[in-house]
Amino acid sequence: MRTAVVLFTRDLRVHDNPALAAACANADRVVPLFVLDPKLAGLSPNRLRFLHQSLADLRATLRDRGGDLVLRTGDPVAETMKVAGEVGATMLGMAADVTAYARRRERRLTAECERERISLRLFPGVTIVDPGVLRPGGGGPAYKVFSPYHRAWQSATWRDEVATPRRITVPDGVAAGGMPAIGAGESPDAAGGGETEGRRRLGTWLNHLDPYPDLHDDLPADGTSRLSAYLRFGCVSPLALANAARQRNAEAYVRQLCWRDFYYQVVLTFPKISTDAYRPNADDTWRADPEALKHWQDGQTGVPIVDAGMRQLRAEGWMHNRARLITAAFLTKHLGVDWRPGLAWFFRWLIDGDVPNNSGNWQWVAGTGNDTRPYRRFNPIRQAQRFDPDGVYVRRYVPELKSVEGAAVHQPWRLPADIRRGLDYPGPLESHRDEAVWLRP
Numbered sequence: 001m002r003t004a005v006v007l008f009t010r011d012l013r014v015h016d017n018p019a020l021a022a023a024c025a026n027a028d029r030v031v032p033l034f035v036l037d038p039k040l041a042g043l044s045p046n047r048l049r050f051l052h053q054s055l056a057d058l059r060a061t062l063r064d065r066g067g068d069l070v071l072r073t074g075d076p077v078a079e080t081m082k083v084a085g086e087v088g089a090t091m092l093g094m095a096a097d098v099t100a101y102a103r104r105r106e107r108r109l110t111a112e113c114e115r116e117r118i119s120l121r122l123f124p125g126v127t128i129v130d131p132g133v134l135r136p137g138g139g140g141p142a143y144k145v146f147s148p149y150h151r152a153w154q155s156a157t158w159r160d161e162v163a164t165p166r167r168i169t170v171p172d173g174v175a176a177g178g179m180p181a182i183g184a185g186e187s188p189d190a191a192g193g194g195e196t197e198g199r200r201r202l203g204t205w206l207n208h209l210d211p212y213p214d215l216h217d218d219l220p221a222d223g224t225s226r227l228s229a230y231l232r233f234g235c236v237s238p239l240a241l242a243n244a245a246r247q248r249n250a251e252a253y254v255r256q257l258c259w260r261d262f263y264y265q266v267v268l269t270f271p272k273i274s275t276d277a278y279r280p281n282a283d284d285t286w287r288a289d290p291e292a293l294k295h296w297q298d299g300q301t302g303v304p305i306v307d308a309g310m311r312q313l314r315a316e317g318w319m320h321n322r323a324r325l326i327t328a329a330f331l332t333k334h335l336g337v338d339w340r341p342g343l344a345w346f347f348r349w350l351i352d353g354d355v356p357n358n359s360g361n362w363q364w365v366a367g368t369g370n371d372t373r374p375y376r377r378f379n380p381i382r383q384a385q386r387f388d389p390d391g392v393y394v395r396r397y398v399p400e401l402k403s404v405e406g407a408a409v410h411q412p413w414r415l416p417a418d419i420r421r422g423l424d425y426p427g428p429l430e431s432h433r434d435e436a437v438w439l440r441p
């Protein structure tokens with residue numbers, strides 16, 4: 001009787017899950033395991049809620065196939081080794097990952113498994129193309145610029161999707177462990193987690209792919225897939241999604257998924273991405289301005305397009321990509337505030353918040369990362385007029401401005417004084433008041 005443990009991390013699905021498929025093919029008994037690490041529990045109530053929903057869904061799906069999801073709480077390495085010992089496992093499989101946290105866990109598991117003579121195998125599945133596989137022509141361990149990476153990525157051979165195991169046999173006598181209570185999260189309009197919900201949304205999305213190239217920057221249209229959180233937790237396989245999009249010739253969409261892979265391979269060679277500037281000496285002299293930061297966090301800067309984005313973040317635990325660009329650029333390039341507290345705020349609220357994509361994008365916007373034009377500035381008013389021409393997006397998230405019609409909503413400081421006085425909406429920030437002049441397109 002061969003017994004394997006599959007340690008789930010951020011691959012919370014049964015479809016196209018190489019670690020789970022291999023365990024079911026090579027062992028007679030399989031323990032699907034998830035370990036809740038209390039150290040991560042406090043990071044983001046939104047993500048914790050989504051995680052717990054995803055675990056409940058995974059357990060139900062595994063039970064439908066005769067299996068179960070075994071849950072433990074504690075140090076992931078110690079708990080995994082304890083379970084492996086209890087069931088006499090000779091194999092341990094899990095998805096390979098790139099962050100400093102994940103790689104420390106992998107290193108510790110490797111050492112423990114060697115000691116216990118358990119064969120540890122790391123599988124693909126978190127990205128489409130494995131990080132580290134594509135190497136830049138001029139040398140170096142990772143691509144630093146997106147375009148050449150994208151070209152290499154497009155012509156790379158992708159692995160085959162693996163079949164969903166039909167039956168999973170868990171050894172007798174393993175305590176399943178109690179499912180954590182699903183908390184309220186912090187965002188009232190947050191999406192619900194789980195593979196079942198992710199697959200349902202994916203199915204719907206595939207019928208809406210055609211207008212993506214025209215609509216993906218259009219703020220009121222909300223014409224993006226909103227699958228990021230499902231990708232973040234692996235409820236949807238990025239490879240299965242990319243294959244389905246490719247079959248529909250949706251290359252513009254597939255290109256966005258390539259950005260996700262791009263940042264994963266960056267992090268593999270630059271694990272300090274959340275704290276250190278990626279380009280040496282690229283960090284600006286940032287201002288410390290707690291008051292401006294607080295106004296930005298609260299969606300009270302007095303610049304409506306910025307405030308709309310920041311309020312969407314709180315309400316939904318998600319923000320449109322165009323709004324992420326505008327709000328992040330406003331904090332760093334206009335207020336001159338360090339990108340790290342901005343990154344931390346996004347990381348607390350975003351359900352899709354993960355180290356490679358959050359930190360990689362923040363550094364891109366701040367001009368410390370992989371952007372080939374690091375001194376780019378976004379004019380938030382021009383951005384608002386272009387991507388929210390009638391002000392629909394702003395009015396959706398800033399109800400104080402509901403009575404202001406059309407594009408006038410983007411520059412409330414230009415409204416006649418008596419109307420402006422009637423609005424319960426702040427004027428531009430003190431530290432930013434001079435900029436109001438050039439903010440005028």
Ligand SMILES: Cc1cc2nc3c(=O)[nH]c(=O)nc-3n(C[C@H](O)[C@H](O)[C@H](O)COP(=O)(O)OP(=O)(O)OC[C@H]3O[C@@H](n4cnc5c(N)ncnc54)[C@H](O)[C@@H]3O)c2cc1C
Pocket residue numbers: 216224225226227228229231232256257258259260261263319320321322324325328346350352353354355357358359361362365
């Ligand atoms: C400052 C800032 C912070 C960000 N933080 C995160 C984050 O923590 N997690 C995250 O998943 N994305 C992050 N993004 C990227 C992007 O905004 C989101 O992936 C996207 O808005 C998610 O919505 P969607 O699924 O509808 O995207 P779609 O437009 O439908 O795109 C499909 C998928 O492609 C990937 N993708 C799209 N754009 C990017 C991008 N610029 N970088 C990397 N992957 C991309 C995502 O996985 C996304 O789900 C950030 C962008 C910025 C500017």
